[in-house]
Amino acid sequence: MKLKSYFQLEVSLENLCNRWSEIDYNFKKKYIVDKRIGIRTLDQDPVENLFTFICTKYGEKIELDDLEVDGIKEVYKFPKIAALAQDGVEARLKSLGFGYRAKYISQTAKYICSISNDPDSWLVDTLKYNRTKTGDILSGSADTHVKNNERYPSIKDELLKMTGVGPKVADCVCLMSMRVTQAIPVDTHVLQVARRDYADNSNFVNIIKSRVGSKKTSNRPKSSLPESTTVKMENCSGYDITVQEATELTKIIKSTSKNSKATVTKPIYEAIHKMFNVIFGEYSGWAQSILFVSDLPDSISSLGSNETGASDKPNGIVAGSGDAQPIIQPIIQPTPLSNTTGGRETRSKSKKIKLEE
DNA sequence: TCTGGACCTTA
């Protein structure tokens, strides 16, 4: 039962992918024609994911091979939040190479301890399921997938209060640990995909236009429909949009600042978020994960051809992380800061984890 | 309200 919940198996990924393929040819091409992959978004532990995403950075990634599972000598548990809130943690983390993110970890841990007597349970008991108000959500029908889209704004707001948690990290946690299926973590890579596949080629606007044209309420040819016609997503609320609005969002997504660097500004972030919500609906976060991973180089996504060849790849079930989140969480030294065992390598530095022999 | 430099480490 726990595994079923972790993998969110009550959701038919295949049905979703087929639906998305009908909606969007680009998705179909990525999902079916090119790579035939499926990424199942997992329901991961909020505490571990929160602190992991706060300190992930480009290029940081652990390969399973690096861990030498068979020869492993020690396994660290994820630390208690109270331990991370102790004085001296920031300096300790800095010495381990966490850089300026050391402060984020320390301050966020202190913050959570300041608002809850039970810091390790607060994220799931209060923030995720809001048991104090709604009772135990999980006691509902087993056939019903628990979604938190209704509470998405309030959950995200709470996460954004934490130091080091901006829109992207908040959406990572919402999507992968809070059962918010419409959360879209937007980073520079997603920006590239959004521009190339949906903005520069007008794909987004065309999708909305085709919806206008296929509305059953009208038998007129779509060319005669006013562009202000509102398109509603089925089974979704808050996704209404007009062709004009889609055009506006496209402009924002294509816009660049003076230095011409691909920066995800706040307007761009929100435009891309809304665009994916509108295109793919209530599970758009899941859809975006598939687009994201299918755009990665095969060497990174681990889904590409290897000695077995590309043709017999199964539809993968892969941990639902955004960018360079390790498959295995980075491991932070457990509680005893007093226990100065010396600079044991605890960071997720791939290929440099040494097992004492 | 929004922009862009600083943060820190690794590649």
Place this chain on the structure above:
DNA sequence: AAGGTCCAG
């Protein structure tokens, strides 16, 4: 040079 967030302006 890259990476997301913070903060000064």
